[in-house]
Amino acid sequence: MYTKKIQSSRWSPIVSLIALFGMVLLSLWNTGAAVSAEVPKGEHGAAEMEYQSRLLNRLQPSVDVSKTPAGFDSVIWQAFIPQDNALMPERVSLGRKLYFDKRLSADGTVSCATCHDVTRGFTDQLAVSEGIKEQFGHRNAPTTLNVALLQTVFLDGRSPTLEHQAKMPITNPIEMGMPDGQAAVNAIKNDAEYQAAFQKAYRRQVNYDDIGRAIAAFERTLIFMDSPFRRFLNGDENAISSEANQGWVLYNEKGRCVTCHPMNPSNPLGNRQSFS
Numbered sequence: 001m002y003t004k005k006i007q008s009s010r011w012s013p014i015v016s017l018i019a020l021f022g023m024v025l026l027s028l029w030n031t032g033a034a035v036s037a038e039v040p041k042g043e044h045g046a047a048e049m050e051y052q053s054r055l056l057n058r059l060q061p062s063v064d065v066s067k068t069p070a071g072f073d074s075v076i077w078q079a080f081i082p083q084d085n086a087l088m089p090e091r092v093s094l095g096r097k098l099y100f101d102k103r104l105s106a107d108g109t110v111s112c113a114t115c116h117d118v119t120r121g122f123t124d125q126l127a128v129s130e131g132i133k134e135q136f137g138h139r140n141a142p143t144t145l146n147v148a149l150l151q152t153v154f155l156d157g158r159s160p161t162l163e164h165q166a167k168m169p170i171t172n173p174i175e176m177g178m179p180d181g182q183a184a185v186n187a188i189k190n191d192a193e194y195q196a197a198f199q200k201a202y203r204r205q206v207n208y209d210d211i212g213r214a215i216a217a218f219e220r221t222l223i224f225m226d227s228p229f230r231r232f233l234n235g236d237e238n239a240i241s242s243e244a245n246q247g248w249v250l251y252n253e254k255g256r257c258v259t260c261h262p263m264n265p266s267n268p269l270g271n272r273q274s275f276s
Helices: 003-007 017-030 049-059 073-081 087-097 162-171 181-188 191-200 207-219 228-231 242-252
Strands: none
Touching: 003 087, 087 207, 162 181, 162 207, 181 207, 191 207, 228 242
């Protein structure tokens, strides 16, 4: 079992696609929130931001940030939240607004939700992600689903926290393309709603570090662990279909997927905590 020492452990950010995408898709199906075949598309093939926001409301009608997510020990959960960015409704609300705001990109076409699309399992489902000016990077976008449980972020682990990671795409020349953090601040600092929201959330004017903190706070609410597969792992043999059960046997035996992606109630993300 995990203990408070989890604060000093180094989790691999190489998350099992089967674990994460399987859980989110099962969650979608079981809430009756299956995505319409007629999803309105915006720039770069992503669903329109307003559509994504409405879908998220259906998936997650409300979040009580004062409570530990279902299925988690409260001590363990608190170990994942930095002291300078305690979860507060005002911070989550601000982070959600920023997550869907394309003004944080140099040409106004890319937001966090462009590559972490709610309708696509919080990814873009592309081999490599597309940024401003139709540029393509060298890696695909990991899901922001359950990303709160990682202690190093990006596929190579170069970012130590969600707060740090949330700022990096904004100034990446291929992704959102802002020349620096101040340019991102300048894009929204005159917005009266943002001015009030930053004061409520952090008691400060709009600034780049708090942009990262707010986005991280919102992303920590994207916890979708209560799925049929999770219940199956916890002992409910009838939680998944017979076909899925057969797949689980292949996963653990002939397919040997479990070698790199062990999954159990104590390791729900399905990684082996290693970059090698």
